Structures are given as C-alpha cells and as structure tokens.
Amino acid sequence: MRIVVDAMGGDHAPAAVVEGVVDAIKEFDVNITLTGLQDKIEEELRKYDYPKDKISIAHTDEVVGMHEPATTSIRKKKNSSISIGIRLLKEPGHDAFISAGNTGAVVAAATINLGMLQGVERPAIGLVIPSLKQFSFLIDAGANTDAKPQHLLQSALLARVYAREVLGVKNPTLGLLNIGEEASKGTGFSKETHKMLEEHVENFIGNVEASEVYTGKSNCIICDGFVGNIVLKVSEGLMESAGKLMKREIKKNPLAMLGALILKFTLKDIKKLADYSEYGGAPLLGVNGLVMISHGRSNPKAIKNAIRATMREVEHGIIDIMIKEVAGHGVEGK
Template sequence: MKIAVDAMGGDFAPEAIVEGAVQAAEEYGFPLVLVGQEDRVWQELTKYNAQHLQIEVKHASDVVDMHDLPSVALRRKKESSLHVALNLVKQGEVDAFISAGNTGAVMAISKLICRMLPGIDRPALATVLPNINGVTVMIDVGANVDCKPLHLLQFAVMGHVYAKHVFGIENPRIGLLSIGEEASKGNILTKEVFEPLSKSTLNFIGNAEGRDVFNGRVDVVVCDGFIGNVVLKVSESLAKTYGLFLKEGFSKNWLTKLGYLLVKPGMNAIRKRVDYTEYGGAPLLGLNGVVIISHGSSKAKAIKNAIRVTAESVNHRLNEQILETLTQCEFDVKSRAKATSLWRQLKDSIRHEEKKKGSEVKEEKPPAESQEKPEKAEDQEMKKSWWPLKSRTESEKISENADFPQEVGQKAEQEQVPEQPVLRVEGQQTAVQEDAEEKKKSWWFLKRTDEKDRSAGDAAILSPEPQLRELEGEQESILSEQTATIEVQERPISMNSSEITANHHEEEEPQKEEKKKEPKKKKL
C-alpha cells in the first residue's frame, strides 16, 4: 500500500506536512509519496534524516491556496500538487491521497479525475464526533452545501458502511438531523427523505435532534454539508472554549492547582476524546478512489493520524462495501428518485395546464371580435339599405330617380341623411300609388322643359312641401280604414292600422315642429 500526501496543502505547509509524514512512516511503516515543490520538500526532509524511510518526492510546480476558487484551481493550476497526486491515484501508482488544503478544490479536482462510484451522484465528507458511548459519524460536513433527497439517501448508505467497517458498529443506527423527532417536523428536504429512509433496509430510527449528536442515541447523523459544517465548527469551538474555562478555573490559587494535579489524568483523557487531531481527517466517500481531507489548521499530529485513517479505509475496502450496500438499497433509492421526478413532472404538467388555460382565455378574445364582424357587416348592410343610391343596381337607381329628382338624390347623398320611408298598402293598388305615378310623369315632364322653365321647375322640386302635405293627408285617411304594413327599404313590417297611425302621428309631430321653426322658402 502506498499513500500520496499533498505537501503544499494547509496553513502550516510544507513544514507540518513533512513532519507528520515522517512520524507516520516511522510509526506505521507505510510507503509515502510527498507531492509538491521538490526543493522545499527536500529542504524539510533533511531536517529529520529521513533517507532511510520509504518516502518519495514528486514535483508539482503550482500551489493551490486556501482562498483560490475551485474553478481557478481546476482550470488554471493544472500542475498543482492536487492534480499530480490525484492522477497518481487514477493511474494506480498510489492507493490513496491525503490533503489538508482547499476543500472545494480537492472535491472538484477529485470528482473530475477520479470520477464517482456507480450509483453515487456526489461525494460526501464523513467526520467523527465523540459521544457518551463512543463516536458518532456525521455525513456530510461541508462537501455539498445544497442537496437533493436522493443525495441524502446515498449519504446514509455511505455513512452506514463507514461506521460499520471502520469503527466496528454492527448495525449502525441512522438518524436524520432535524429540529424534532416527529416525521412532520423539518424542512422540505428532510420531510422528503424521511419516508424512503424508513422503508429502506438501513437501521433508520427517525429524526435526530442536535443533542442526539453527542448523547449516543444515534451512530450516524445524515445532513447536508451546510448544516453539518456548522455543527462541526460549533463543536470544535465549544470544546476549545470549555478547555479554556477549565484552565482558568484551575489556575486561580494553589488549592485549585492542587485539585488539577489530582484530576489531570481524567482531563487528559477527555481532551484526547474531543481533540480533532486524534481523528486525523474526514474521508471523501463516493469517489472511485480513497481521498482523505484533513483540517486546514492540521499540524504534524493530525497528519500522522490522517495517514492512519487512510490506511484503515484502504484495508477495509470501503468502496467495494459501499457498492454492495448500495445494491441492496438500490430499489428504495431509485424508486424514490423516480417518484421525485414523477412528482416534478406532475407539477410541471399542472403548471403547463394552467398556462394553457390562461392562453386559451386570452385567445378567446379574437373569436369575440370575429363574432362582432358579422354584426358590423349587417350594420353596414343596413346602412347600405338606407342609402339606395349607393347600394342598389342601376335599374333600381332609375326607379328611384323616378320618385325623386336627381338633384334631391345628390343632396341626400351629400348630406348622408336617410330617405323618408314610404308607406304602402298591401293587397290592392291604392290611390296614393296612382298619384305617385302621375307625379313621376310630371317630374319627368319638368326635366324635359326648356332651359328657361327648368330653373323654375327645379326650385319647385327642391321645395316639395305642398306635395308632401297632400300625400300625408291621403295616407292618414287610408290607414284609418284598413290594416297595412310598413315597408322600409324593401322590408315589410305588418301591423294594425291603429298602430301605424299612432306611430305615424308620433313621427309627424316633431317633423311639423321642425318645419314651423324653419323659415319659409320663397317660391320662385
């Protein structure tokens, strides 16, 4: 077994990294490959007389800083220690890789070079926290800030394998980190994950609250990387603060100092359990290779323990165990993934239907306008029917010209005023029609007069008040004796004689009043 170590990663690189590698090589006897700037690495190795140890140095010109973006480290620093070491893992020259450098860069480059295990979508960091009965595995603690339900299901499988094969817990109890033990409590993510986890073959005991991380109720805590990293950093800070409180309390006077001497062995044991350097690093599970990420502020002790944890991961064949366990839970995970996609498809279909209905409502307006068009056409036809000189044929125009002189028709056309409806009686040839025919002849006769008499005839025609009054009197006498129909513009309307008389009188009165107001025209 050979392990590659990132000699340029971490706040205290390369000094602390080289020192920890030398200690691990001396204590465990593992062959190591230090990857980094060759001159600086050899400069540190000469301090420890490490010529007899199985330590190699692989040159890498670029260095990925802690503040570099993962995209920058991935694209612009292709000769960095991360690229070189992970290519060694991919090619099979080394069995695992350790880095205390930029976590985001390590994850991005590892995923690109080593690829993922079949059935795993994203890698996850699994760390170890102390509890009353032993340890608690928390996954994920920072690799994935935003997760989907399927990702948490895969994290549960990887956490189960890690707790079982590395720490010897036969049937790890898995809890989903939430704000309450009830299934109804939590956010949308935890509520969607609860049901498939409870139906899986894993030992899922339900939701786990924050206090369950340290009281020993669960062995594996599943959460997204955002929550997990917050819990991890708060725990580290709390342990450090509590240690400072104890130190301050024991150093007040000689009596408290004497008491510290009595409890020192117990205090050292407690400090060892809560010290993150004792656990070395967190494995990045789910990759097609073993990758361990240590704390950025790791010193020699943490690097030495990280190398130990890496060797344990390689010996326990974690990747093979993950694939085997994932196969057993494959039905539950995939069925839930399908259910989630179907649910999303249902949502999309509902939204599509709503949009479709909205578009149909909007598209209903043009038909309404199209329905109005026939009405407008009818109105135009009605208007045309009121304008006989425009809408009728030439023969009809000639007959109309027989009733009215050409000058009157032109005047009516210019003023755009509809003609007076002519009252006619059905069933017999009335005296009114006979008089109208006689007057046609008289009008045609006036047209054929000489130029001298035409002006006088035109003036008489332009003021046809006497003729109209005679017609009105004759029509009133006829309408009082028999029923009639009003034919307005070739549309006969049947009604009683009394109704026709009443309507005619109503129309007649305003016309008479208007005629009285108009000044009388002098006859020529």
C-alpha cells in the first residue's frame, strides 16, 4: 500500500508531517510518497533513521498557503503539493492522499482532478467525533455549503458505508441534525431532507438535536456544510476558550494549580472530545479517490493517526462499496 502525503500542508509543515510519516512507516506496513519542495523534505528526513525504501518524494515547486482562496490557488498553482498529490492517485500504485493543508484547496483539487463518484453530486467532509458512547460521524463538516436536500441524502449513503466499513459499526444509525426532534421541525430544507432520508436510508432515526452530537445518540449525523462547519468551529472554540479560562483561573490560586496538576491527564482526555486530530483527519467523501484532510494544526501524532485511518479505508476498499451502495438508490440530481 502506498499513501501520498502532502509534506507542505499544515501550520507545522514540513517538520511535523515528516516526523509523523517516519513514525508511521516504522509502526505500520505502508509506503509513503511525500509531495512538496524536495530540499525542505530531505532536510527534515535527514533527522531520522528509517527504512529508506519506504519513503519517496514527488517534488513540486509550488505550495498553497493555508489562507489562500481555494479555487484561485488551485487554478493558478497547478503544480502545488496538493494538486500533484491528488493527481498521483490516478496513477497505479497510489492508494490515497492525505493533506493537513488548505481545506478549501484540497476539496477543490480533489473535485476537479478526481471527479465525483457516480450518483454523487457534491463532496462532503466527514468528521469522526469521539462522543460519550463510541463516536459520532458527522457529515458534512464544510465541503458543500450551499447544499440541496439530495446532496445530504447522497452524503448519508456515503456516511453509512464509512461508519460500517471503516469505523466498524454493524448497522449504523443515522440522524438529521435539526433544531427539534419532531419531523415537522426546522426549515423547509430540513423537512424535505427528512423526507428523502426516511425514504432511502436504512436505520434512519429521524431528527437529532445539536445537544446530542457529543452523546453518541446517532452513529451518523447529517447536515449541510455550513451548519457542519459551525458545529466544528464552535466546539473547537468553546474547548479552547474553556481551556484558557481554566488556566487563567488556576493561576490565581496555588491550590487550584495543584489540583490541575493532578488532573492534567484527565483534562487532556476531555479536550479530545472536540479535537479531530485524535482520529487523524476528516475523510473527504464523494470524490472518486481516497482523500483525508488533517487539521491545520496537526502534530506528528495526528499525521500518524491520519495514516492509520487512511490505511483502514484502503484495506476495506470503500470506494467500490460506496459506488455500489449509492448507485443502487438512483438519488442523483432531481
């Protein structure tokens, strides 16, 4: 198995990416192709002792910045580490692509270069949320922000395959993120989506409120990319602000500092609730290829985790299964 990794993606690239990759090849049975500026990558690689034949480099002379506008950057920088990496997937022997770089650019490059799976009109980002029970798989976390109900239905079918094949849930439940539990709740968009999911999706449990995202009430949670991005960002922001507030309060009180020291590891566990680097990345679903988007802040551990998660996707051949299951519903463009 060979996974292509964007060496230039993320706030701590290429150092954190290269370190994570080296850790991964030592621990897992996987080969890696790193895309990016060859000099920089080699400089990082020289720091480590590792089986040289397991890592190769595909040099690219362009890099997309973390905050560049997605579509223009992809159009102008055809040889970026993101575009080259994604195009490699069309060559035999390259199984998946991982990037902690500019999310919008990865989504755009994947959509343009790989195309969509038959029966799927828009890409969607899946988010594995560690909840109280097992996990929640929220989709879409921000790829498709001007969605139509049938896009959500298509994402729902993809989500069920992912939850079953990669996350190991036998017959995953699926809920529609809404502002109330009754079918009559929400906007016109919510009601239409609810109806489509009810008709086409097995084990659909109806509407799920946002308060249930972290309880694990539903294995899969469906929403449009705008709302999904709000869920993701508000959660990250809340945990970060709570952490800062805690530090500020604790510093005022020596006894509290002792308490915090004792609780350090427990508190770290709590923070993981809203930290998607734990799973390693967020799969971009719907495109015709395996693409994993890691968090911009990814540290080496997150990169290693992303490689492990992506390996599971490859092992289970989820693209073929998705094609079969979505096509069976004939839910394309109405």
